[in-house]
Amino acid sequence: MAETSNPGGSPGTWALEARGLGKRYRRGWALRDCSFRLPAGRICGLVGPNGAGKSTLLGLVSRQVAATRGDLRVFGVPVGDPEVMPRFAFLGQDKPMYKRFSVAETLRIGCELNPGWDAAAAERIVRSGDVPMNAAVGTLSGGQRTRVALALAFGKRPDLLLLDEPMADLDPLARDEMSTLLMAEAVERGTTVVMSSHILAELEDMCDYLLVVADGRIRMAGDADALVPAHALVTGLAEEGDLPAALARHTVIEKRVQGRQFRAMVRTDGPLSGDWQVAVPSLEEVLLAHLRSQDAPPLYTPGAQIETEGTRTA
Numbered sequence: 389m390a391e392t393s394n395p396g397g398s399p400g401t402w403a404l405e406a407r408g409l410g411k412r413y414r415r416g417w418a419l420r421d422c423s424f425r426l427p428a429g430r431i432c433g434l435v436g437p438n439g440a441g442k443s444t445l446l447g448l449v450s451r452q453v454a455a456t457r458g459d460l461r462v463f464g465v466p467v468g469d470p471e472v473m474p475r476f477a478f479l480g481q482d483k484p485m486y487k488r489f490s491v492a493e494t495l496r497i498g499c500e501l502n503p504g505w506d507a508a509a510a511e512r513i514v515r516s517g518d519v520p521m522n523a524a525v526g527t528l529s530g531g532q533r534t535r536v537a538l539a540l541a542f543g544k545r546p547d548l549l550l551l552d553e554p555m556a557d558l559d560p561l562a563r564d565e566m567s568t569l570l571m572a573e574a575v576e577r578g579t580t581v582v583m584s585s586h587i588l589a590e591l592e593d594m595c596d597y598l599l600v601v602a603d604g605r606i607r608m609a610g611d612a613d614a615l616v617p618a619h620a621l622v623t624g625l626a627e628e629g630d631l632p633a634a635l636a637r638h639t640v641i642e643k644r645v646q647g648r649q650f651r652a653m654v655r656t657d658g659p660l661s662g663d664w665q666v667a668v669p670s671l672e673e674v675l676l677a678h679l680r681s682q683d684a685p686p687l688y689t690p691g692a693q694i695e696t697e698g699t700r701t702a
């Protein structure tokens with residue numbers, strides 16, 4: 389793995405480094421001025437509203453989409469370099485597989501195409517879901533097909549696993565099993581995982597790193613453990629139907645005034661002193677506030693940030 393400098397701490401390896409990355413389709417920009425770093429070995433949740441640019445970003449990393457602008461490196465290597473190919477596995481929303489091939493044949497193709505194939509791991513994933521090995525892929529349920537697709541991705545033993553809404557059609561038991569498997573994989577092998585999801589509770593359980601995208605731009609990037617404590621949920625008495633003036637020195641992400649009470653999600657700039665109740669928000673509350681308030685300035689934890697103008701560090 390190529391080593392690059394890590395301004396947020398000790399020297400380390402970046403699984404992804406994006407600088408000014410952008411993708412423009414005929415209708416407009418799907419992703420703009422996207423700059424961030426993702427350290428290797430993390431489980432990164434990619435979150436944002438429909439049409440935010442998540443699949444486009446995964447497409448750029450998996451080489452299915454060509455960038456209009458900017459630079460993207462995978463483990464320090466430019467994404468267009470053939471060296472990148474064997475290092476990642478991508479599981480897209482459409483999970484393309486040959487419908488007429490049986491599950492066993494599909495796994496055999498995986499084995500033939502991938503030199504480091506882990507047949508035991510792939511078979512274990514399929515068998516634990518009672519998916520018949522001799523069934524044609526086209527006859528499987530959506531959840532069973534997802535399981536086979538995940539087995540193909542895991543079997544490749546990638547350094548970087550890219551998953552576009554991987555759990556969407558799994559039942560709660562299968563989802564629980566797959567998330568345990570993903571986390572075990574990441575810990576045991578140091579695999580970096582990037583997964584998009586709309587299920588915030590799932591992201592909270594699984595991910596230790598976050599990339600929040602809205603309207604084609606990065607809104608937050610970095611360690612979940614640092615992003616959340618940078619915020620506070622403040623409630624108290626409103627002043628003249630609005631937030632107390634003393635809160636103005638903090639960055640207000642979202643506010644609600646109901647009757648005489650206010651409730652605000654703020655990024656704290658120093659101690660919060662006032663006659664208010666202050667609570668630590670959950671990750672879900674922070675994400676929802678940011679997704680609802682897209683004008684809030686972007687927030688990066690130190691390691692995630694690549695020097696650009698207009699960004700703020702947690």
Ligand SMILES: Nc1ncnc2c1ncn2[C@@H]1O[C@H](COP(=O)(O)OP(=O)(O)OP(=O)(O)O)[C@@H](O)[C@H]1O
Pocket residue numbers: 413414415417418436437438439440441442443444445
């Ligand atoms: N092949 C394409 N051609 C033209 N426009 C596209 C193409 N792919 C995506 N877009 C547009 O780019 C924007 C971002 O789409 P993208 O699929 O990346 O969003 P997303 O965050 O993955 O959304 P979702 O959560 O709905 O899957 C959208 O406005 C979409 O219409």
